[in-house]
Amino acid sequence: MQIHLNQEDIDPYPARPKKSKAINFSPLPRLEFYNRFFEGVSAKKIDNWHWQLRNRITSLKDLMKFVNLSKSELNAFRMSKNMLPIAVTPHYMRLVDPNYSEQPIRKTVIPTQNEFFYDKWSQKDPLNEDEYSPVSGLVHRYTDRVLFLVTNSCSTYCRYCTRSRMVGDHVRYQLTRNDWEQSLSYIEQHPQVRDVLVSGGDPLTMENEPIEWLLKRLRKIPSVEIIRIGTKTPTVLPQRITSSLCRMLKKYHPLFISVHFTHPDELTEETALACERLADAGIPLGSQTVLLFGVNDDIDTMKKLTQGLLKLRVKPYYIYQCDPILGSSHFRTPISKGLEIIHGLRGNTSGYAVPSYVIDAPGGGGKIQLLPEYVKGREGDEIILQNHQGKIYRYPDPVRCK
Secondary structure, eight states: OEEEOOTTOOOSSOOOOOOOOOOSOOOOOHHHHHHHHSTTOOHHHHTOHHHHHHTOBOSHHHHTTTOOOOHHHHHHHHTOTTOOOOOBOHHHHTTSOSSOTTOHHHHHHSOOGGGGOOOTTOBSSTTOTTTTOSSTTEEEEETTEEEEEOOSOOSSOOTTOTTTTTOSTTOSOOOOHHHHHHHHHHHHHOTTOOEEEEESSOGGGSOHHHHHHHHHHHHTSTTOOEEEEEEOHHHHOGGGOOHHHHHHHGGGOSEEEEEEOOOGGGOOHHHHHHHHHHHHTTOOEEEEEEEOTTTTOSHHHHHHHHHHHHHTTOEEEEEEEOOOBTTOTTTOOOHHHHHHHHHHHBTTBOGGGOOEEEEEETTTTEEEEEEOOOEEEEETTEEEEEOTTSOEEEEEOOOOOO
16 A cells, blocks of 8 residues: 655654764774774684674773763663663774764664653554564564564664564563474464565574574475565674575575665675675665664765665665654654655656655554655546656546446
8 A cells, every 4th residue: 555645744743953964974994993992803803793793882881982972872871771782793883983973873873861752652562563473473464474583683783673672682582493483383374474574683693504494494384485584784794794694595595685774874895795795696685774863864865875775786675764662752754754855866866776665554554655746636537747856747547437
């Protein structure tokens, strides 16, 4: 279903002044960064994904070595009971501006006191995933496809995470192989399921062996035609996309990977190499981007991101309106902003670079696509259309008798 909204549609959230974004910040050269903060580390270790995981920044003490924290960021740690934990890989920390708290990348991974202020729309599970979960770790909302959650862990935690209720070390219940077995059994017993999205957490933070175990089991189910993996690993932990991982993944086609990208600053050389390896393994890549206030909510930033993704052989797939999870109100943009971005992309860049703008409907309604109003009405046997420049055109559309 598609919903058409005009750009003047009312924003349900109060207006907030937008601060100017950081300018002229460029990350330290790769080796200079690692030599400064991880003295004596070899290039071989830097490129090892296990080393990256072991050396994640996970505490206030760690974080203060890398950035000058703002009052709001410090307050978040003072109020940190039940907070989504912080975890940032060294690779991704290199992209964080140490001095400017409003830098887009920094805002997505370092908590602020805003996480502890909830508006009346905020919910712990706004998409009602738990209600649509017949067994632990499986969400069956759409008839022919399921969401298969296989891990609670990510290498880097996004502050706007939709599943903050169930990811991170603070979660008491961890998904196990017993949970996987129950989910696989459910899929086997429901032959209408032809498409399985493996997600979490981030499945690619696991070792090759359990990933292959899952893929092999899914491929043995006759009704499963398509397997998809949802991940942010090529962005935050590109070292994980090894040649051995890609050789293993390509055995289980048709396999698709949806990569979570947020901002063009993420398009590093390491990320480009990770995407190249996956694409060379024959895996179609699509991007999923959450629209975030003060991070990527302008046409120029989004155009730079989507055009950059195409150069990495990643098709821009979705722009998501930020889900109304607890503590996300400061990230949510007006709906009109998303429509403005789609309008600004369409006709001003390649059609391949224009993603779909969707809301994952609160309450479990699924994804609903939103479009600017291009169909302006009808006059007789003609449809009145408006293009990206605001010009009006007519297309013959006579009403036919059945």
